[in-house]
Structure formats: C-alpha cells, structure tokens
Amino acid sequence: MNRFVAVLAALALGACSRADEPAAGPAVSPPTAGVTDAMIAAAAGGEWLTHGRDYSEQRFSPLQQIDPATIGELGLAWFADLDTARGQEATPLMHDGVLYTSTAWSKVLAFDAATGRQIWAYDPKVPRETLARACCDAVNRGVALYGDKVYVGTLDGRLVALDAKTGKLAWSKLAVPDQDSYTITGAPRAAKGLILIGSGGAEYKARGYLAAFDWATGKEVWRFNVVPGNPEDGFAGEGVNAKAMEAAAKTWGGEWWTLGGGGTVWDSIVYDPRTDLVLFGTGNAEPWNPAAHDRGEGDALYTASVVAVDASTGQYRWHFQETPEDRWDFDSNAPIMLADLEIGGKQRHVALHAPKNGYFYVLDAETGEFLGARPFATQNWTTGIDPKTGKPAINPEARYEKTGKPFIALPGGFGAHSWHPMSMSPQTGLVYIPANEVAVPYLAKKDWKESAIGYQTGLDGAPVSMPADRAVRSQAAAATTGSLLAWDPVKQARAWVVPMKGPWNGGTLATAGGLVFQGNAGGEFVAYDAKTGGRLWSFPAQTGIVAAPMTYTVDGEQYVAVLAGWGGVWDLVAGTLASKAGPVRNISRLLVFKLGGDGKLPAPPPLSKAVLDPPAFKGTAQQVARGGDLYARYCSVCHGDAAVAGGLNPDLRHSGAIGYPDTMKSIVIDGALSHNGMVSFAKALRPADAEAIRHYLVKRANEDKALENRGS
Template structure:
C-alpha cells in the first residue's frame, strides 16, 4: 500500500506546477519521461536500487526474498573490485538496467556490470588534495543520483557534475558551493520533479548552510533555501519567498553570527515526499559550537540542528522542527530522514522518523511537522527530559559549558549516538535498524577565542580536554566506548533487540523481506542477522572496517548483495586512543558483491606493519608544550588524532622521523612541503615559532607514551 500511494502521488505531480503564487517560472524544468523517472523511483522496482535510500521513503527495505533467513548461509563472494583510494568509503551503490554505479573517496565514480563486475567506465573529477583542509571528516563521498539518462555526482571541492549513464562523459558541471574555502560536498544528490537536490558541508568552518535545487538538464539553479539568516542589514532573502522565515530565524540568534556563516549545513539528509510535495532535510550544528565565542547567547539559533520542510516547486518554507536548540555540541540533524505510514495513538499517520546525533528517536507528522513523540534510543546526558507535547528538550545546566566554565563530559559526543550511517526499516517486522554509538567527549569553552583564516572555528579548548598519558584513564575511556546494532519499534518507541559490537562507528544497515538485516562493522566483518530476533546467521571477513550501508538487487533471477568496504571517516581521524576499539584496522578499499552459491575469495591482506615509539629526547620548555598542545588541538587533531594518537588513515606524528628536525617540520607546517598530499601550509594562522612549539609538544607526547607503553610494538 505504501509504495502504491507514493507512486500514484508522483505520477499526479510529475507534469504540473502546484506551487504558490510567488513560485518561480518552472515551465522549463520538466521531469524526464525516459530513463529513470519519478514514478520509477517512487515505485521502487524490487530488482533495482535507483536512489540513495532505494525509494523516496528512504526505508532501505528490499522486497527481494531469494536470500532469506534460511538460505543466507550459502551466500558467497560473487565478485569484488579494488579501489585506488585508501580513505573512508561511505557510498551506497545504485543499480539500474544491469549497471552498478558507486563512488569512492575523492569523489571518484565507477560503473560496473552488476552481474560480472566488469568495469564499464570510470570518472575522476580530480579533486585537489589540498581540499582536505576544509573537509572536516575525511575525503568521503556517499553516492550519486540517477535521473533520466544522467548520473549526478557532488564532488568534495564543491561541484555538481552530470554524466551520461551510457559512457560516463560529462554532460555539464557547475560550481555549487558559494566558495571553495569553507564548503565541501560529501552527500549523495537526490532527484525529483525535474530537480537535483543537494546541500554542502562546512559547519566547522565559515559556511552558511543551504539546500539548492538544480535543473536536471542544464544544472541551472532553480531555488535555494538558506538555513541560517544572513546579515540583517542586507535584508532577508532577496526574492522575498523566504523573507518571513529568515526574519523569524534572525530573532533566535545573538551577536554577529553571519560573520562566521552560522553553520547549519545540509550535508546528508534530504528526502522528497510526493504525498505532500515537500522536500524534508536535516541541518547541521550552529557555528561556532561555543556560543560565547560570538556572543550568540542561549537562543535557538534557527534553523540549525533541525528538520526543515520546503515546497518542492519553489523552495518556500513550510515548517521546521528543531531537535537540538542552542546546539553547542555538534549534534547535527543530518542523519537520514525516513518516511512511513504508522498507526500512532490509534490514528493512521504519515510520518517522518529521525534518529539524529542527540540520542532521541523522533516521530513527526510529515505534512505539518507536528511533534508526535520522541524517546531516547541511546544514553544521553545533555537533557534532563523532553516535553511530551512540544518536543522541546530541557537542557541540563551542566551541558552549557560556556556558562559553567567547566568541562562537560557529554554522552553522546560529536560522533553522535547515531551519525550519517543509514538506518533501515522492515515492513515485515515494523522495526527500524539503527547503527548506534556510545562515545563520550569533553567540551570546554576556550577563553578569548578568536577566529582564524584556516581550520576549524568551533571555540573549544580541546588541548585541555585531550586524553592524558594515563593508563587508567585510557582503559576507562576504551571500556566506555562501544557500539551496537539496535532494532527499534517506532510505534512503541522501545528497543526490540540489540546486538552489541566491539566498538562504535559501524556500517549502515539494509533490511529485506527475507527476514534479514545486513550490516558491516568496524571489526572487519559483513554480517547478516535475523530481522525479527537479531540472531547472527552469516558473516564474511572483509579485511577492513565497513562504515557504508549495503544494498541489494536482482539480475536474471539472481539476487546480489553489495557493500563498499574501507575504514575511515571522522571517528578514525579524530578520536585518538579509542579509534581502534574494535581492534587494529587498516584501509583496504573494495566493492564487495555477494550471491548464493558463489565461492570467490579475497587475496590475502598484506601484513600489518609494526611501529615502535622511538622519539628524540625532549629538549623544549613547558611553555612550548602548553602552547603546542593548544595549537595542535586546534589545527592538527581533527586529522592526526586526539592527544597526537592517530587512527589508521593518516600518519601518527609521534612516530614521525621528522620530529628531530625543526626545519623539516617548519617546511611542512609553514611552507606547505606536503600540500600535494593534502597537508597544506598553515602559514595563514601559524608562525615558525608555532611550528616549533607543536614539534616540542609532539616530542613530549611521544616520550610520555613510549614510557607508558614500554616501547611495545603497535600494529598499524
């Protein structure tokens, strides 16, 4: 019934403009009638996977049943494809007309024969490696959109590219972001009603969030909704369509927020609802995180950390629901939004469901945004409760760290109780399957913080909250850092079952009518569980952590299950000592495709290298270390790890052979000697004596850890 309703609505809307009197002229934006159409995406043919969440509802549920809870034990590797990018892999492949389209890190795109794995074509947008300096969370990409005869790709450096599905030739390419200093694109575009929908990342930099709609044929921008008001002196929204919405939002901000953009970026969650003709999307954190850094006060800072709905034809504001008012913890609402028809309190409702970073599972009326209910699906301490009528949280006074002047140990952390890794829902069990994290973090406002011309602009004193060189503290942090696969009943708002994982940052999920849930994990496994009970039925060793979500398709009567494997992302980059909680892991980036009866095998992985801390002696001063700690935390830790303990993707600077050579460190940090590898010059913010302070801090940290670890070798 659900799929039929969406298909009918899509067909009814496909050729007409039902916008309001102030709608722009869209007569030139006709949706495609051949190739991939709105009706095809809405109806979601069982054998294909045409959009990021499979259909417009983004439930990631497949009606295929050949692989089920009885036959899944016979699942084997049908084919695999090695990727030439050793970074985090986050994309969901799409499949249409026998071709599998998948992106890898650095926004590269590949088209494979979906049955044999033969490469049909590939496209490299040649993203400059220097782009990493404005990419908060690795050089990742989450996928493409298929529409008409085109495939649409957002690139890390901010372009929207349309390629011909047949041969990968470029039809057009547009710069989509306002500038190439503060914005990136990592999310998958969505397509509906002749429009390609896309936002950007950048809420840790100087970005002003937005979502834009582009003509699928030409790439011309049709409408744009800014998620944060601009400078009031310039007026609100020049074309007048969203002037009232922007004026209302401005009343919830303090200080001169527009000077740093304000954040609120739409970096992942976008869903088109043909039943209401609305585009629903999630927004990121307010910027800076620390409200006192710009005298933001304790206003709601709309429309950050919210779900917002706009008219699909015009981009005009329709409603919003803010999940995290006053966001100062990076509790983005960019996790996937899911549509469904549920019976709530005895009444059939068309709802939007959301499990954002902040730890609550929300159910909203999809047409009006009315709050229906919310319950915590994970441990959280930033609130003392939530109003059952309005959904407004009561913020824990201790969580306002800029007011207390003390560190706040928060659950969840900026990693989120649930981050971007997609959840799924089974129409057979009625359950939602959520990859959850339990990762704590300390937030401390930095006194006298000033903005800089490069790097994060969050206003925190991360140097003072870095993990100490203390065995007991580290052991406690590791013990408290976990992850799980949670089966959640969205009607009862209660846990149905849970599978505990070794650690956090596990892959997205896929539910199927075969009573299965598939998920890859950080412990280098791809696993199938019973959807009704959570019993583990099958697994495959992936040789690397899996953070992407799987998908499934069918060709010539055979069902395939595909997943992108490749460890990475912000958790590996930034979390330091807990990054390897699931065990030593490295990046071996591959596309893995399975079917029943297949017997393929992966080549043996290379041995993991052993590293021994053997730093030069510390010869600096404690003043240098204090300064270096602060500078490292602000400019280096997001890639090289908390307390200078790196994950698997980037060099661990405690082991650097350059530590003994001041001029070498200066040439890298100040002169940009490794810019071609993504390590750009920080001369905009740092001086030579700052580079020396960072070097002395790293030497001090390396000596502390060598003593703590007894120079024992570490696999990497």
C-alpha cells in the first residue's frame, strides 16, 4: 500500500497517522519568569497552575493532608460572595499564594489564597445582549496563568491579558471572526509561548477553529479551522493545513460553509509535552438535522472529533471522529486527559475521553490510533462500535431526518458527560466521571429555513416539548438521573457508581489523600472514598454546584476550593426536569475549605414558589400552534422547554407581559429589555408572531394552572 492510499484509508476510518513534518512556525519566546512551561509540567504539589492542574489534565493532586482520617475536621475557611448571579463553571488557579478565578460574564478576581482578602477585580464589561448568541448562559470556565499575566476569554469573543499582580489590562484581542455568531466560554491554555483558545457558537452560524496567540503581544500565530471553506475558493489560504481541509471537504455535502458548519472548540484543549501536540475536541456539525441544509450523508470532518495539531504551527497531525454524521449534538468537547497505561500488555501513552455520546474512548496520544471504546452510560444511537476502527454502527431509527419520526435518544444533547471535568487517580487507576442519564427527543423540521437570529438546528421542537400531562412528566423525571461514576480505563468497566437524584452535577477532583471531591446539583459539596465511593463528608452549599474543585497549599496548610452557583444550559433548557435534584437557587460564591475551618455561611433566603395566575386564554388554535413553533425555535433555549423555566431566567408563564399585546411586542420586537439580554427578534419575527407567542404562553400557563389545581 503506497503512502497516498494509506492516508486515504486512515481518513476513512476516522484516524490519521502522523502527517508530514510541519514547517517551522513563527518565532515565539516563552516566558522565563512567572509561570513557565516547566512549572506547569512539573506541577509542584502546592500550586494549581492550569485548568486541569498540569498538562495531563488529570486533575489529580499529590496533596494528602486531607484524607479519610482527617476529613471530618474539614470546615469552611473563607468564602467570597460574587456579583454575577449566573452559572459558575470555572476552576480557580493558585500561584504564589494568590487564588485567581473567573466568574460569569467573564469577570476575573484575585484573592489572598489563605485569607480570602480580595486583591483585585477585573470586569471586561461584556454587553448583556451577548446572551442572545450564547447557547448556555453567561458562563466562563476559567483563566490561564502564564508569565506575569492572567488570561481570560470573554463571552463577546475577546482574549484578554491582565497583569497578574494588579489586574490591569495588558492587551485585548478580538479572537472570534465576528461578534454575531461567536462566543467564548472556555478556559484558555498556555504552552510554548502561546495562548490557545477556541470559541462557541455552533448552534448559530459559526465555523469552528482553534487559535494560538503570542502570550506577550496577543498577535495571532496560527489558526486551525475545523470545517473546510468553499471548495471553489481553493484551500491555499489554509496554509500548512490546505491538504487536510481539501480532504475534509470531500466528506461534506451541500453548501455547508454558508452556515459556518459548526465544529466549535468551546472547551477541551490539552497540550502534550511528550508529543509536542495540541489535542482538542470539536463540536457537532450544523445544522443538527443533516437534511435541513443538505449537508449530505458524509462524516462532516473534522466535527465531533478529537483532533491533534503541531503545537508550534497548528498543522494537522491526526484526528479520530467519535460521532460521524452527528445529528444529536454529541459534541466531543468533554475534557480530554493524558495518561500512561498498560493496554493489551503494552505500555501506551494515551488520550482518555468520555464525550457526550456515551462511549469511553482510549486513543494513542501520538498517532490517534483507536485502542478501544465501551459505553459508560445507556446509549441507543448505535448498535455497536467496530472494535478495530472505532466506527459506530448507527441505529437506523436514530436518523430521524430519514424516518420522519421522533427519535428519543439516550444520551441526548445534554450528553452522558458534558463539559464538567473528570479526574483520575494513579493510586486507584480509576477515572471519576460526572455522568448523566438524560433522554432527548429529536424531530426533523419540514421545509426548515435559516433565520437571521437564534438557533439554526433544523429541528421541530414544538411537537416534542413536554406536555401538560402528569403521567408523562413523572415518567420523564424518573428516567432522568445522574451519577458519580468510577471507570477503569484499562478494563473498560465500571468500578463503582454513586447514584444522584438528578443530572448535571459538578466536576471532580482526585487527591493522594484517597479522596474524590464533587459538588452536586442538589446543593452539596461532598468527599468520597476514591477506592469505594463511600460518602465521607459533605457541606451544604445552598446552591447547585456545577464547577470542578481544586486544591492547593499555603504555608503547609491544604485548602480545597470550589465555585458554587447553579446555572448553565441544563437550568435554562430542561424545563420541568431542571429541578430534578431538588429546588435550588443561584447563590454565587467561592467556597474555600481547610482542616479546622470554622466559617459559617449566612442563612439563605427562603425558597418561594410563584403562584400561576395567568390571564384568560382568548387566542385561537392556529395562534397557539404558530406560537408554540416559534417559542420552541427562538425562546426555549433561554426560557425552558414548554415555557417552564429552570429558575435562572424569567419563567414567562408568570410574566405580566403575557397579558398585554403591546407590552409583548415592545419586548420581543422593539427590544425594550435589550439591556438585560433580551434583544429584539425583529430580524426574524413580526408583530403577529410576538402575539402568537403570547397566546401560546397564556395557553401553557393555564394548562399548568389546571394541573396545580388538580394537585399535580
């Protein structure tokens, strides 16, 4: 087999061997003072210098002062109230006694790590109307430390560098192609003098990419585009990746580039010093429904994949596609970790990945060779995976655009595991995964057309929204769960599992003290025995925790820190299921614990349940049908499935505006609340559409009021 044929064969299987050696990249000088590559790689026990602690992103700390024997003495050392009452998803970093964290709306704070004294604060002043293009709340997953600077990606698409001592702006760079379809919510990574960052926006009209910027100046050094552009323009503009883009273009159909194509790199980025590669996960192809924009029946490379590029130049090296033909929003953006394991009797340097699609993958970190995959959660979108190639056999019923019928997928778009970081302990050999069991219905929209604003998924959401039916809601709630799953990546099997009341629980931290820490959606921060999963300690956080904890030492004393604050896409979209783990509210705080800590939180405000008191329904069946269709497409992503909000954004069944046509028009069409993030939808909707949505909301409110009156 000659080299050309071999490369084509590897492409067909979804993994490519090492490409030609890349050309030398632009000269970038890494920092020699402050936080350096050597420091991140060495990962001194007392500090936490990058998102996953070190370049392996295993989130394992060698600290062991806090262990099963001492955990009972763990208490609150200090806390800091935050001024951003949205979802809090960041992992704090600690260097030289200073704790750095981002919060919602891309704000950055620096604290004395021992006392909690605030040292400085930075607000990038993200316009609140940015929420209209942010699929999943105004969240931010963390900062990067490098040299003498702190880096944050802002929701409106900037990469910002701050002086680490003062918080003053060093430079700011618009990192996204435009500020209409793109956002940034992920944590930057730093290596080899570069700051690495991607973007969100795949449900809009974004073209996924990973970009590298000079740490000192903000100058862009390279950019790898996940999705190829228009073939008629040629691929010379892709530079060292021209051949990779030309190969990918053959796997797409239609005019995919006109909607961007998706494939956004909105979270997982890992630098591997051993191979000098950057590994990253990519989002799903767009629209979700392949028939909506005729993107064809090909694999749509390099979406829903793990991709590796040369760290210095961004040149393509290999990829492995986990979900070809992705039509279920199975992003591969879940965190990737590196490890050295004995696989099949041979020591291998591997990448471990548990993405949304429910399979746990083991890949060779240097070549992308598929080494194995097993389902770690319930899945019905495949009938199995080829044990040699890793190619999934797609369940014919899962191709909903072909059947014309609804398909209830397990997992659904929320994922068997999403962005919530997993951790690994070399002591136990186990990976600790925040897992979900959440089914999602999919139905292709007939005669779908793109719009100037809002989601571009090609789905028909109204017919599959949660009905006002007590039995259906009860069944859906019973089937919606979560767990803390300990997974053996060598045996590819569960070691133990801790069931949770609901999904969307926080990321995990493993320590040499034999512990696993995790917050949950029910408002607890918990420590478990890493070997058995036994519950050893808990703290009532007063709000749901979705972020991952970290740990550090100051003056020989170990601390554990976690951001608390309920929110994110589950709370926004899940409707009646959003509070499955129990009624929670957003009380955004940074919580820091140590042995002997005796701090106390102030009493939380009492939970109150708003009483439905809607106006009488006076619309027509045609208006309700039209309004339901429009609500599902344009409104449900922020205000919840079937008009039931999770608590973070307003529940429109309770809104006073639904009783007044002029008020509804002023909000939906005229943009009266743009300053609060509710922008005008005049680009897509007319006044008659706003009136139809109003009648739908009134109808839904009256339906649920009737259920309440019957004791539902």
